[in-house]
Amino acid sequence: MTDLVPLLQQAYQNRASLLETLHAEETNCYRLFHGTNEGMAGLTIDRYGPQLLIQSFHDSLNEMQVAEIEAFYSILFSTEEIIYNDRSASNSRRQDANDERSLTLVGQELGVNYRVKGKHSGQDPFLFLDMRVGRRYIKAHAANKSVLNLFSYTCGVGLCAAIAGAETVVNVDFAERNLAIGKENSELNNLSSEQIKFIQSDFFTAVKQFAGIPVKQRIRRGQKPRTFPRLEQQQFDIVYLDPPRWAKSHFGTVDLIRDYPSVLKPSLLATKEGGTLICTNNVAKVPMDEWLDVVKRCAEKAGRPIQNIELLTPESDFPSPDGQSPLKIAVLHL
Ligand SMILES: C[S@@+](CC[C@H](N)C(=O)[O-])C[C@H]1O[C@@H](n2cnc3c(N)ncnc32)[C@H](O)[C@@H]1O
CATH class of the missing domain: 3.30.750.80 (RNA methyltransferase domain (HRMD) like)
Structure with a gap:
């Protein structure tokens, strides 16, 4: 042993x-x-x-x-x-x-308080530690900006934006229990409902409405169309797109291996001209260069060419000797 x-x-x-x-x-x-x-x-x-x-x-x-x-x-x-x-x-x-x-306790990252719980019905203790580099970026860049946090989970990115002094922060996730932790986190950091908003919605319906793309759904014979929260068309200065590897809903499928453009395109269109889209891919078997090719092609096709790309690498508590971290984060300046 x-x-x-x-x-x-x-x-x-x-x-x-x-x-x-x-x-x-x-x-x-x-x-x-x-x-x-x-x-x-x-x-x-x-x-x-x-x-x-x-x-x-x-x-x-x-x-x-x-x-x-x-x-x-x-x-x-x-x-x-x-x-x-x-x-x-x-x-x-x-x-x-x-x-x-386990107990629900409070941990801190970059001075921000988070609910943490080592064992619960989900898979992560409410904070993905390898994303610290992304939250650090947001804390440094979100002042006076409008920020959209997609697949927000417990809203770590949104909290950092609000604490940095963002003008507006909108978190979107379809899981009520994850947003509930986000709301607790917001209280733990004394944020007001003016500073940070939570929308319980499917990603596709929310981002498409923000981007001004019609929302379609597949309706089986005899089934009623699903309702979804109505949102005004709006573009944001900063959009954070951190999707799971795979998820299927009535409004679309998230598939980071076979179809990154289906999540990227509407997110690009929900980002202002001159704005920033931070996107991620955490599938280890997708190499960085292949993923970036897909990202660049999608941006061009969507008429939102990328001016400049910055890459963020998880911090050194997640060592990766071959330099190929499973979590890939690209900051796209549009
Ligand atoms: C990997 S976590 C995202 C981590 C998060 N961005 C962070 O910084 O901690 C995936 C989240 O996506 C949400 N989700 C999955 N599919 C969704 C969909 N179609 N619409 C909205 N939220 C979805 C899940 O509820 C979960 O909270």
Whole structure:
């Protein structure tokens, strides 16, 4: 069996200067151990404020290994909760013998407060840590801008925009429970309903209305058309497009491998001339250059050619020795 402690030590040492910076920036949510790239396939260890979250995706850890991990990180911070999620079996969430729900605590990133919960019915503790670089970008660029946050989940990008002093912030997600956490996050940061808005809607209906594209839906014989929230046509200075790998709804299919343009095109048209569209693709098997080709071609076809592209790379708590991070983030200046 792999001796874990030297691996944990090395990973911790590699992060020494990053952690110093993050702590100075009021960040206590970060990855401490990143799987294969740090010597143990499928093992991730994250700090979410006062929570230590250990997850194994390939092989289960035994009690001694979990205890070793707990003991090692007790030197770094005092934990209110330590959670081990064994996700090695398919359907692991439901089969997990220790599946009692965890505490809902508060973590901080770049001075922004977030609800964090290591174990719940979803798959992530309410904040995707590798997206910090994107939230950092928004915090630095959103002042006085109108911002549309698509597939907003718990609204981290929207919160950063509002805190940076954006003129308007609109978060769109179809999952009420995710927006509910977004609203709690907004309260945790003393934001008012003037500063940040939440729209529970399908992506396709919302973005198409903003972009001025007619909304179509496939209606089976005998079925009534679905209703959806009506929105005024509006373009935004900054649009953040961070879709899941695959999702199907009555209004369209999100498919980041086969059809990126179906999410990109309406998002481009909802962005102002001279505005910025930040788009992502988190599918590891899609190479950066192939994805960027698709993005550029789509922008040209949509009549919104890209003036300049900046790439954002996840910060060094997500090391990627081959430089090919699964999460690809492109800032498109239109
Ligand atoms: C990968 S998360 C997005 C992460 C988020 N951008 C962030 O910064 O944390 C995917 C989100 O997309 C939402 N979603 C999936 N399909 C959707 C659709 N067709 N319309 C609206 N929201 C959708 C899910 O509810 C979920 O919150």
